[in-house]
Amino acid sequence: MGDDRSGSDGQASDRRRILEFQIDQLRRELERLEKRHAEAIYSVAWHFGAPVRVVERAIRKMLAKPAPADAPASVATMSSAPATRPAPARRLFVDVTAIVAHDDRTGIQRVVRQVVRALYAEQDLDVAPVAVRLQNGKLWTCETYVAAETGRAQSAVDRPLEIETGDRLLMLDNSWKDFAAFANVFAEVRAKQGAIVSCVYDLIPQLYKGASVGDVPEVHLAWLKAALLESDGLIAISRTVAEELCAFVEAQGLPHRAGLRVGWFHCGSDIAPAGAGEASAAIRAAFSSANAFLLVGTLEPRKGHAVALAAFDELWRKGVDARLVFIGRRGWHVDTVIDEMTSHTEFGRRLFWFDAADDIDLAFAYDHCAAALAPSYAEGFGLPIAEAAWRGKPALCSDIPVFREIGGDGALYFRVNDAPALAQLVQDFLAGRAVADPTRVVRPTWRDAGRRIVDIVVRDDWMRTLP
Structure with a gap:
């Protein structure tokens, strides 16, 4: 379901988009520092800018090269002796x-x-x-x-x-x-x-x-x-x-x-069972609309909060009535996106951020969201996809391998770090043109x-x- 690309061209394109996203994050953080502390950083601005330029040149040089051939099948080992089989476990x-x-x-x-x-x-x-x-x-x-x-x-x-x-x-x-x-x-x-x-x-x-x-x-x-x-x-x-x-x-x-x-x-994927307790009033208020989309995860650049915010900014400009709810503690290198979020005209109306939530709050959020969002460009698993599916809710995910492993053909996908693509997928989902099936998502219990x-x-x- 959703954007289904394959092959080396798609992988190279995604790799380029991720690197461009990282460069953009660096620039935005530097611009924020310069705006707020212009006099303090003026004398050392070159020291900030020069490394970014060096990294950018290296990245562009690397991207210009063809993808490396498959790695050799053997590696150096600590010992050539066969491993000792352990005794039966007790x-x-x-x-x-x-x-x-x-x-x-x-x-x-x-x-x-x-x-x-x-x-x-x-x-x-x-x-x-x-x-x-x-x-x-x-x-x-x-x-x-x-x-x-x-x-x-x-x-x-x-x-x-x-x-x-x-x-x-x-x-x-x-x-x-x-x-x-x-x-x-x-x-x-x-x-x-x-x-x-x-x-x-x-x-x-x-x-x-x-x-x-x-x-x-x-x-x-x-x-x-x-x-x-x-x-x-x-x-x-x-x-x-x-x-x-x-x-x-x-x-x-x-x-x-x-x-x-x-x-x-x-x-x-199982969290607090239904009826385990009452969610906080603030959480209940944030999900009082039927079209609330949930993003769970620490605020850090790779999690894609900036992508989600840009996508919903576009939707709101188009008059789409939808809410965006972030649940996750503050991480690193996100001062810019937090400033944009908390100063947004929709903050507290159709845009919410909870930096702490227990399992009861989280279960309520999943139960009352329209869908979960997973816009990360790199993850080890994709717990919100599985947790949402366990509660019977669909997930809209960036198209990365581990999300395909968890979401399978039961989730919806959009191109990594592509805010307009996410905005379009949300519109298609709300209009019933894009349909997910949570029962086809990997959702084991603990x-x-x-x-x-x-x-x-x-x-x-x-x-x-x-x-």
Whole structure:
């Protein structure tokens, strides 16, 4: 459904549009700085402009070149010796170190929270799930955290764990900056014929460096290199990410453990059940119109909030009666779009932004929206597409591979970073000319996700083994 292009020409066009979008974002942020702080930045304006010009020249030079040939099929490995098969699993340790220390309510931590709840809700798993955290170089149980997340009565205080034969350690939480601290634990797990599996949420910091902030690309790459050497398996949150991971490792020639396996699962789509509570008055008011479109996600350039705002600006100028609702915390490099949004004449009337919403608010928003929007140019999964489908609502998505994986032929698609194309798709949707089918969208539950993780980590249901 929607824009269905294929082939290298379409991929090159999308790549060019993404790079042009990144350049435009840089320029807009610089123009905003210059307008607000002209005197302060005048003397250093060249230092801002010169790097942008250098990047722009490099990008245009790169785009002028033909696409590279397929990467070689072999990569350097840490050892040519065959991988040791782990002993049968009895316990599945799930790392929750970061979320126990501080729950930032990020997308990664949403996955951690939901997977822990799902695993502890199961009664017939082949292994016993144990949420763990790192403390002073050792693994500890997380009884307090588990009690809070599952609603169970706390049965014990946190205690140090002894690693036993066959234990599996799933590095599910964000350990980018703390991975090395687990070195002794990794060694002990391996000495006891266990296995270490690390979760890869996306490769955006490597494939779309302009979408990241600060030293994230460097930190992420250092973590990935370490995970490739320390892990017996890597598990991604979509098949698209798993395939991107394999291609990246092979193209870059990154060393990894011999026999390193790669698998994938899909995130759950179920959120607060109907009747779980009452949404806030502000959320209810925002969705009092039948034609309210919902965009869920942290405000950052790659999520496409600027594309959605431009599309609805065009619709409002044409007299189309529709609402645009953003739900997501403030991210980075979005000062310009936030200024445009909050100063817009429709803000508070047909344009809304909620920087915090619980699952009850989110469920209400999905239930009462006309459709969900997913205008990102890069993602690891596409949770709003699945969550909307779970609530029976359609999704209008940018045409990127991972969204095709999740949305299939049940979602509607428009060309990436193309605001006029999104505006036209919204009009076609409202007029009944474009029809989506949420029942054909991938929409597993979190319990499905938990079972799938066990199938991979414990029963060795991997996608492939790296050479």
